[in-house]
Structures are given as structure tokens and as C-alpha cells.
Amino acid sequence: MQNIKEYLNKHKDRFISELITLLKMPSVSADPAFTQDVLNTADAVKLALEEAGCDLVEIHETNGYPIVYGEKIINTELPTVLVYGHYDVQPPDPLGLWDSPPFEPVIKETELHPDGAIFARGACDDKGQMYMHVKALEFMIKTDQLPCNVKFMIEGEEEVGSANLGLFVAANKEKLKNDVILISDTGMIANDVPSITTGLRGLSYVEVEVTGPNRDLHSGLYGGAVANPINILAKMIASLHDENNHITIPGFYDRVEELSKEERAEMAKAPFSLEAYKKALNINAVYGEKGYSTNERNSIRPTLDVNGIWGGYIGEGAKTVIGAKAYAKISMRLVPNQDWKEITQLFKTHFESIAPEGVTVKVTPHHGGQAYVTPIDHIGYKAAAKAYETTFGKPPVPQRGGGSIPIVALFEKELESKTILMGFGLDSDAIHSPNEHFGIWNYLKGIETIPYFYENFVALQS
Amino acid sequence: MQNIKEYLNKHKDRFISELITLLKMPSVSADPAFTQDVLNTADAVKLALEEAGCDLVEIHETNGYPIVYGEKIINTELPTVLVYGHYDVQPPDPLGLWDSPPFEPVIKETELHPDGAIFARGACDDKGQMYMHVKALEFMIKTDQLPCNVKFMIEGEEEVGSANLGLFVAANKEKLKNDVILISDTGMIANDVPSITTGLRGLSYVEVEVTGPNRDLHSGLYGGAVANPINILAKMIASLHDENNHITIPGFYDRVEELSKEERAEMAKAPFSLEAYKKALNINAVYGEKGYSTNERNSIRPTLDVNGIWGGYIGEGAKTVIGAKAYAKISMRLVPNQDWKEITQLFKTHFESIAPEGVTVKVTPHHGGQAYVTPIDHIGYKAAAKAYETTFGKPPVPQRGGGSIPIVALFEKELESKTILMGFGLDSDAIHSPNEHFGIWNYLKGIETIPYFYENFVALQS
Numbered sequence: 001m002q003n004i005k006e007y008l009n010k011h012k013d014r015f016i017s018e019l020i021t022l023l024k025m026p027s028v029s030a031d032p033a034f035t036q037d038v039l040n041t042a043d044a045v046k047l048a049l050e051e052a053g054c055d056l057v058e059i060h061e062t063n064g065y066p067i068v069y070g071e072k073i074i075n076t077e078l079p080t081v082l083v084y085g086h087y088d089v090q091p092p093d094p095l096g097l098w099d100s101p102p103f104e105p106v107i108k109e110t111e112l113h114p115d116g117a118i119f120a121r122g123a124c125d126d127k128g129q130m131y132m133h134v135k136a137l138e139f140m141i142k143t144d145q146l147p148c149n150v151k152f153m154i155e156g157e158e159e160v161g162s163a164n165l166g167l168f169v170a171a172n173k174e175k176l177k178n179d180v181i182l183i184s185d186t187g188m189i190a191n192d193v194p195s196i197t198t199g200l201r202g203l204s205y206v207e208v209e210v211t212g213p214n215r216d217l218h219s220g221l222y223g224g225a226v227a228n229p230i231n232i233l234a235k236m237i238a239s240l241h242d243e244n245n246h247i248t249i250p251g252f253y254d255r256v257e258e259l260s261k262e263e264r265a266e267m268a269k270a271p272f273s274l275e276a277y278k279k280a281l282n283i284n285a286v287y288g289e290k291g292y293s294t295n296e297r298n299s300i301r302p303t304l305d306v307n308g309i310w311g312g313y314i315g316e317g318a319k320t321v322i323g324a325k326a327y328a329k330i331s332m333r334l335v336p337n338q339d340w341k342e343i344t345q346l347f348k349t350h351f352e353s354i355a356p357e358g359v360t361v362k363v364t365p366h367h368g369g370q371a372y373v374t375p376i377d378h379i380g381y382k383a384a385a386k387a388y389e390t391t392f393g394k395p396p397v398p399q400r401g402g403g404s405i406p407i408v409a410l411f412e413k414e415l416e417s418k419t420i421l422m423g424f425g426l427d428s429d430a431i432h433s434p435n436e437h438f439g440i441w442n443y444l445k446g447i448e449t450i451p452y453f454y455e456n457f458v459a460l461q462s
Numbered sequence: 463m464q465n466i467k468e469y470l471n472k473h474k475d476r477f478i479s480e481l482i483t484l485l486k487m488p489s490v491s492a493d494p495a496f497t498q499d500v501l502n503t504a505d506a507v508k509l510a511l512e513e514a515g516c517d518l519v520e521i522h523e524t525n526g527y528p529i530v531y532g533e534k535i536i537n538t539e540l541p542t543v544l545v546y547g548h549y550d551v552q553p554p555d556p557l558g559l560w561d562s563p564p565f566e567p568v569i570k571e572t573e574l575h576p577d578g579a580i581f582a583r584g585a586c587d588d589k590g591q592m593y594m595h596v597k598a599l600e601f602m603i604k605t606d607q608l609p610c611n612v613k614f615m616i617e618g619e620e621e622v623g624s625a626n627l628g629l630f631v632a633a634n635k636e637k638l639k640n641d642v643i644l645i646s647d648t649g650m651i652a653n654d655v656p657s658i659t660t661g662l663r664g665l666s667y668v669e670v671e672v673t674g675p676n677r678d679l680h681s682g683l684y685g686g687a688v689a690n691p692i693n694i695l696a697k698m699i700a701s702l703h704d705e706n707n708h709i710t711i712p713g714f715y716d717r718v719e720e721l722s723k724e725e726r727a728e729m730a731k732a733p734f735s736l737e738a739y740k741k742a743l744n745i746n747a748v749y750g751e752k753g754y755s756t757n758e759r760n761s762i763r764p765t766l767d768v769n770g771i772w773g774g775y776i777g778e779g780a781k782t783v784i785g786a787k788a789y790a791k792i793s794m795r796l797v798p799n800q801d802w803k804e805i806t807q808l809f810k811t812h813f814e815s816i817a818p819e820g821v822t823v824k825v826t827p828h829h830g831g832q833a834y835v836t837p838i839d840h841i842g843y844k845a846a847a848k849a850y851e852t853t854f855g856k857p858p859v860p861q862r863g864g865g866s867i868p869i870v871a872l873f874e875k876e877l878e879s880k881t882i883l884m885g886f887g888l889d890s891d892a893i894h895s896p897n898e899h900f901g902i903w904n905y906l907k908g909i910e911t912i913p914y915f916y917e918n919f920v921a922l923q924s
Contacts, residue, residue, distance in 0.1 A: 224765025303686025
């Protein structure tokens with residue numbers, strides 16, 4: 001790749017201002033109040049792909065939010081890279097904890113980002129990382145260095161389960177045909193410790209409802225005499241982990257593959273400071289499954305967390321009431337070989353079975369996805385590793401990630417190609433949290449690294 | 463008492479329309495949004511006492527909502543009855559479960575109220591029952607049959623802990639001097655089974671906050687590796703009861719007095735159908751402390767219930783987040799001899815002690831009150847029992863109640879007089895619940911019965 005540094009220096013201010021414009025659009029897919037904003041964001045992504053030089057850009061309607069498809073086919077004999085990303089973002093709440101409004105991007109320096117970071121919902125997940133690919137494409141096209149064909153598929157429902165993307169992919173296998181899939185929706189260990197995510201956890205997300213009496217009751221007249229749905233829900237949730245924090249759902253671990261001593265030893269080599277980890281979260285201790293390290297707990301082990309709980313009187317002051325219902329949103333992170341639909345069913349069967357007399361329980365699956373592993377001998381991984389070596393000056397560490405990108409497993413099944421997860425964000429970038437941000441340095445480093453992936457990937461063919 | 467039935471027949475339509483006017487005022491003391499409505503309701507009560515014939519009616523400002531005081535002193539040699547009630551009401555939510563708006567009273571027939579019942583927040587608790595005393599006073603004054611002195615003290619903070627009433631009582635012992643206190647803020651067993659509440663449970667109401675990491679976290683990156691405040695709160699709440707549903711707080715039961723076999727046998731005579739109870743609540747089983755009947759569980763035994771819980775993402779859709787904090791409102795119903803302040807401290811100490819490493823816990827006491835017992839050989843009780851016998855045609859059943867009127871114990875301490883709890887509502891009147899209502903028959907029967915109490919109380923003197 002020629003002149004990439006020059007091109008970056010010449011255009012970086014524009015690259016940043018274009019991203020900021022995109023970040024001002026509140027594309028919250030989980031909340032119907034933002035419907036029009038999400039749709040406007042799809043249009044903005046379409047325009048960006050056209051300006052980057054795609055020959056063809058289409059907006060594909062779905063039963064949910066549209067999918068933006070773009071392509072630049074230079075020679076059907078050459079390999080094709082499919083880039084996936086999403087233009088929707090997580091809800092910004094709790095709003096009160098943001099230092100600046102989530103959809104009014106500001107650039108501030110941080111300890112880890114001395115060159116400044118853009119603070120906004122979606123800055124890193126995934127608008128910023130998705131847009132790196134758009135700008136890398138622009139560079140390759142404008143400097144006539146695009147070495148192969150490229151296709152973009154940018155969706156608007158990643159944060160709510162990508163239900164319609166699955167249908168779209170299944171229905172458009174030929175259109176989406178490719179030799180490798182490239183996604184930047186993960187992180188790396190540190191700016192001086194580049195890493196590539198080689199594994200993702202699967203996900204099963206459910207909502208539970210516990211119903212007791214047919215109406216809210218006065219806790220004085222009924223307290224202690226009827227099952228209180230909140231107390232019962234607390235008991236049921238508590239029982240989902242044993243004293244070693246193993247999950248108690250029968251069959252939950254049946255398909256979980258234990259890593260070998262060697263593999264765990266290899267993982268343990270990744271730089272990690274427990275003290276720094278605790279300090280960053282302001283906690284006096286970590287907490288999790290007995291027998292596993294923090295890095296193992298959030299990557300190679302399945303977990304169960306309550307993501308939300310509510311019931312009874314949660315307003316100001318005090319109300320002596322026994323609520324008729326209590327609710328919780330519960331998600332399970334899964335590891336390779338665990339089938340999310342099977343786990344969802346195991347959860348449902350178990351949770352219903354532990355409901356005591358006096359209450360009824362309803363379990364509603366939200367969404368889910370399978371775990372995924374990238375083999376490090378795949379030429380896509382090799383092409384990416386070589387690209388990092390060129391731009392970071394050192395090879396990336398292969399790393400199993402704790403997050404889930406459910407559609408990666410689906411891509412492999414439907415499109416029969418592997419996905420390379422080139423993430424340039426940091427775990428401390430607070431994605432899904434207040435004050436999400438993305439380092440300017442990381443953003444530009446991503447744009448610089450991606451073209452080398454294309455070059456290497458083509459060179460490594462045959 | 464002469465002509466009471468005639469007076470009732472002549473004026474009952476007005477008695478009902480006056481109450482409906484009062485019920486249209488949304489005097490929700492727990493929610494600052496209703497401040498002006500609560501104040502307007504105090505003025506309406508003042509006016510009603512003046513129209514009933516009080517010589518003196520005053521509005522006493524407090525640090526919270528005002529206390530309405532009224533009196534009719536006919537002869538300082540004669541005994542004095544102090545009537546207590548409250549003009550504030552519980553919050554109406556969940557609004558969606560009301561068949562008609564909570565502050566737009568409607569009269570509908572029900573299975574238990576064939577003569578119709580007034581549906582509105584506060585219909586029974588306590589506007590309707592408080593207003594019975596105002597109308598009974600009107601009858602006695604207008605027909606020149608008031609046999610003794612009467613004082614009214616109607617407050618506006620009963621539903622939020624009566625904090626300022628305590629100060630008012632302590633500061634006005636002489637003004638409030640009386641021979642017996644009369645309160646209608648409880649219920650009776652059934653329209654054909656009159657009962658008088660001879661015991662009330664005490665209350666300790668606290669709010670707890672569990673804090674984990676310093677921000678909301680992505681459950682994929684941190685799930686399973688840090689303490690999730692919601693999971694922890696669920697575990698902590700679950701641990702507050704053992705497998706027999708005994709409360710596990712050390713020292714909690716130390717002062718609880720076990721009733722004798724005889725007393726429990728006496729209680730068991732009160733008519734009660736477990737099937738009807740379950741049917742009314744649409745539950746397939748009752749639930750509670752092992753070794754005690756349903757009626758014992760909600761009257762002579764202390765209990766602990768979560769009245770509200772919240773944390774994490776509780777909006778629409780799914781968010782894969784680990785919330786930084788989780789909260790619960792927890793109340794304990796106490797029995798005679800348990801001291802609510804001591805219990806609150808025991809709870810605080812215990813709850814903080816069971817917090818695992820990785821989280822911090824904050825316990826904030828809301829309010830509380832002591833339990834209370836009325837001796838059935840007190841002349842006030844005898845006067846009331848005789849009044850019921852006259853108007854219901856049968857003596858009332860003495861009954862220990864599960865609810866709490868914290869200030870009753872305070873009255874005994876500060877004013878050195880006993881309280882008689884003449885309740886005319888039914889447990890099924892849904893107080894503190896959607897569709898609260900009060901039977902027309904019960905309302906009028908209360909107005910009819912109260913004057914006989916005055917007559918009997920004076921007659922039983924010396």
C-alpha cells in the first residue's frame with residue numbers, strides 16, 4: 001500500500017468530522033421512540049458508501065430496520081471480502097451518568113487516549129469501527145489500490161438480536177458470496193498490545209415473569225401469608241448459581257469443552273493486571289466461577305447474569321404493597337458447542353420447574369446466537385496478523401472474547417466462510433455504558449491497517 | 463340514640479355525594495407531584511368538620527402536610543373521645559389495572575356489596591372510614607344527642623409514616639387530652655361477621671442499595687467476572703428467609719411472644735375459608751412461615767416482604783448490561799414487644815454483614831412504628847362491642863390485624879389512652895391496590911354504629 005500515511009494525514013480531520021456527524025444520529029434500535037432516527041442513519045450509511053466509491057449501494061427493507069448493502073466489484077476472478085458492521089446503537093441510559101450528552105459527540109483526552117477520544121454512544125460500538133472500513137475503502141479506491149472485490153453489509157438491528165439479518169443472509173447467499181468476512185466490532189488488549197479476537201461467546205437472552213396474586217396487595221393484610229413474587233423471583237435467581245458460582249441448570253455444561261492445560265497456559269500469557277482491573281471498576285474484589293481466572297471467566301466459560309429486574313413499587317417514598325408480578329431480563333453467555341436454542345429450552349424448563357406453589361412463571365426467549373472460533377491457521381487470520389505487524393510493529397495476540405456477535409456463526413453456516421474479527425477498540429472504551437468513547441489514534445490506526453489486510457489476503461491466495 | 467335510622471335515610475344521598483367529592487381529590491402524600499391536592503384536601507376536611515358542628519377547627523402546619531384539628535366541647539366534666547383518621551391516600555399505581563380512574567369515583571355492585579360500593583383510591587383507606595365519624599358527629603349534634611366531648615385529629619401523612627404527627631402529639635398533649643381514641647382505619651371479617659381489631663403489627667420499612675462496578679458494564683466483556691449487583695441482591699434477599707420461611711436476621715425473633723395454645727385456638731374460631739381466600743386471590747396455594755396458619759401468618763407473626771425492586775435495564779427490548787447498582791424497598795411487619803428501631807438496626811447490621819466482596823451495600827431506614835394490642839376488658843372495647851351488637855345484631859369478633867397504624871402505639875405513650883379500632887371495611891376492598899372500594903352499606907352502617915359507641919362509652923363510666 002502506497003502513501004497511506006500521507007492520505008491519512010491529509011484527510012484525518014474530515015474522517016473525524018464525518019464520524020461525528022454519524023454519531024449525532026440517535027440510532028437506538030431497542031426503543032421505538034427512535035425509529036425515524038434509525039432509518040435516517042441507514043440513509044447516511046448508504047450515502048457514505050456511495051461517496052467512498054461503491055458501484056452499487058442498496059437499502060434492503062426488512063420486517064425491522066433496513067440493511068445497507070454496498071459493493072465494488074473490480075474483477076470477478078479476484079477474491080471478495082465481505083465487510084459486516086451495524087449502524088444501530090445501545091440505549092444510552094442511564095443518561096444521568098454521562099459527562100456529556102450521548103448524541104452530542106465531544107473529543108477529550110484520557111489516560112489511555114492521549115491523542116483524544118470521541119465520546120458518544122456508538123463511538124466504538126459500532127459506528128466508529130464500521131466507519132474505519134468505509135474510509136479504508138475510500139483510500140484504496142481513490143488511490144487506485146483496491147486489490148480485490150469488496151462487499152459491505154451494514155445492519156440496524158445488531159443490538160436487538162439481528163433477527164432479520166439472518167433471513168436476509170439466507171435469502172441472498174449469491175449476492176453475499178465472498179472468500180472472507182471482515183468485522184470490526186470487538187476490542188484489542190491495548191494500543192501497544194494489538195490482538196485479534198479468535199473466539200466469541202454465544203448468547204441466550206430471556207425475560208421472566210413471576211405472577212402471584214391477581215392484584216397488588218396490602219403487605220400488612222397479606223404479608224407473610226401469600227407468596228410475594230419479588231421474594232420468590234429473588235430466591236429463584238439466587239438458586240441459578242451454587243456456592244462455587246457454577247450455574248445449576250441441569251445439562252447447562254454438558255457440551256462445554258474444557259480447555260487443555262496448555263491452552264489455558266497460553267491464554268494466561270496475555271498481559272493482565274488484576275489490580276488495574278479492579279481499580280478501573282472501583283471494586284475491592286472480583287467475583288465468579290470457582291477454579292477459573294478472570295480472563296477465563298469472561299471468555300472460555302459460560303455465564304448467567306441478570307441484566308434487569310423490576311417489580312412492586314419503585315417510585316419515590318414508601319408503599320407497603322405486595323406486587324402481583326415481578327420481572328427479570330436474564331442473559332447467558334455461551335461457549336463453542338453450546339447450542340443457544342437448546343440452552344434457552346433448558347433454562348425455560350428448569351426455571352419453570354423451580355417455581356414454588358403460589359406463583360406462576362412465564363419465560364419468554366428474547367434472542368440468542370451461537371459461539372464462534374476463528375482458526376489461527378486460516379489465511380484470513382494470517383493476512384490480518386501480517387497487517388497488524390506492519391502497522392503496529394508487532395504481531396497481534398490471538399484472544400478469545402467474552403462478547404457475542406451471534407451472526408458470525410450464522411455467516412459461517414449460510415455463507416460458508418470464516419470471519420476475521422479485527423477490533424481496534426479497548427475494553428475501557430465503555431461500550432454499552434455511559435461515556436462510551438473511541439480513541440482517535442485507534443480510529444486512524446484501524447483505517448491504516450485494514451488496507452494491508454486486503455493486500456495480504458490477495459497475496460496469500462493460492 | 464333516637465331516630466338515627468330516619469336521619470340516615472333522609473340524608474344518605476348527601477352523605478354519599480359528600481364523600482365522592484372528597485374522593486375526587488388526589489391526596490397522594492408519597493408523590494410530591496400531588497402536593498397542592500393534598501393541601502386542598504386538608505381544607506376540605508376542615509370545612510366538613512365545621513359544617514358537622516365543631517366549635518373550633520384549626521389547620522396545624524407541620525414540616526410536612528398539615529394536621530386538621532377540630533373539637534366540640536359540651537362539658538369539661540364529661541369524658542372526651544379523640545377521633546383519629548387521615549386524609550392522604552396511597553399512590554394509585556399501577557394505573558393500568560384500575561377499571562375506572564382512581565380519582566373519578568364510581569358506584570358499582572359487587573358480589574360482597576350488593577347495595578353497591580364506591581370505587582376510588584381512598585374510598586376505604588381512609589377517607590370513607592374517616593368521614594363516617596364526621597357524619598356521625600353531624601347526626602349527634604344536629605339531633606342534640608352528643609353525650610360527651612369530641613376531638614378530631616385528621617392527618618395527611620399516614621401513608622408515608624406520620625413523622626410529623628408524632629411531633630404534633632408530643633407538643634399538644636393538653637389539647638389532645640382524651641379518655642379514649644377512636645379510629646376507623648382497619649377492616650372487619652364480613653358484613654355478617656362484625657369484628658374489632660384488637661392488635662396491630664408494627665412496621666420497619668427500609669430501602670437497600672447494592673453497588674458493584676463504578677459504571678454499567680457490557681455483560682459480554684465482564685459477565686461472570688465481576689459481582690453483578692442484581693444477582694447479589696437476589697442472593698441477599700433470598701437468604702433473609704430459611705427453608706421454613708423463618709426470617710434469618712439474628713435476634714429478629716428474640717422479643718416475639720408466642721401465643722398460648724388457647725389463644726391460638728380462640729383465633730382459629732374466626733370464620734375463614736382457605737379455598738375462598740385462594741380463589742379471591744387466584745392463587746393455587748398459600749405460602750408462608752412453617753407451623754402457622756394463614757390467619758396467624760398475617761397477624762401474630764412478624765414478616766419480611768420486598769415491596770419493590772429495580773436495577774439494570776428495565777426498558778423495552780433487551781440490553782446486555784451489568785447494572786452498576788440494584789435497589790429494593792423492604793418492609794418488616796412486627797408484633798407486640800418487637801421494637802421497630804431495634805429491628806431496623808438488626809436488619810441493617812445483618813444485611814451489611816452478608817454483602818460479599820465485590821459490592822458495597824447501603825441500608826436507608828424509611829419509617830416504622832410499634833405494634834399495639836387493645837385489651838378486650840377496656841371500657842372502650844366494651845362500648846364498641848355493645849354498639850356493634852345493637853346495629854349488627856351480634857357481638858363483634860375480637861381480631862388481631864396484620865396491618866400497621868404506627869401512631870396507635872405513640873398515642874398510648876404520649877396521651878396515655880387506649881385506642882379502639884372500629885373498622886367497617888372488608889379485606890377484599892382492595893385498599894392499597896387498584897380498584898379500591900368501600901361498600902355503601904358499610905359506610906352507612908359505620909355512621910349508624912358510631913353514635914352508639916359514644917352513648918355506651920359515657921354510660922359505662924364510673
